[in-house]
Amino acid sequence: MPSRDFKRTDRVGAELRREIGTLVHAAVRDHGLPSCSVSDVEVTRDLDWATVWVTALLPAQSKEAVKALNELGGEFRRSLSRQMRLRRVPELRFKYDDSVDKGERIEHLLRQDSPQSEADGNED
Template sequence: MPSRDFKRTDRIGAELRRELGLLVHAAVRDHGLPSTSVCDVEITRDLDWATVWVTTMLPEQGLPAVKALNELSHEIRHALAHSGMRMRRVPELKFKYDDSVDKGERIESLLRQQARDLAPPGGDKHD
């Protein structure tokens, strides 16, 4: 019998990510928050808590956006309970900032700078 690699919490997390993406977009629009996107959702095995990882267009807007979303988490959870998801109990939501995109851009910038520093003078001309 094949193993079940895709856990129930993964399936629920994927569905929550889709629904929360719409709800966070609406919260951004309605409350004038910085542009925010849902990156991932991690759920505890007992389905009591969901950590919602978000990112913003500008890194300096990340913490204010997360703070505002955590203040709105009860309202978002209520909207999630009344959405199309059929869950007995909607998990408590905890929003956190995902800085992996920022770190990736920083690493890419450093690599580009290093490549420029190591490039021979005169550019790419070959004689």
């Protein structure tokens, strides 16, 4: 029997990421939420819970966006149950993904520490 490259939770997570991404995009447009997008979805092994990681265009509005998305979670779940072929759609919980912010901060720090004196010394 061939080995499976992907677990079922990975496949369900990828499908949820696509579907929830379109739902979040529509919610941002229709409900006037702060601009955000879905970066990843992690599903538990028993498929009872799905953690949806979102990033916000403006990090200052991230708490507001996550709170609004958590309030819309039930509506999203109903919509997913009609769209997806799953026996049971997982409960959704939205969390802010700060990895982009951390990456930008690290990049900023690296740019500050870049050796400017080496570039000046090579002009001889």
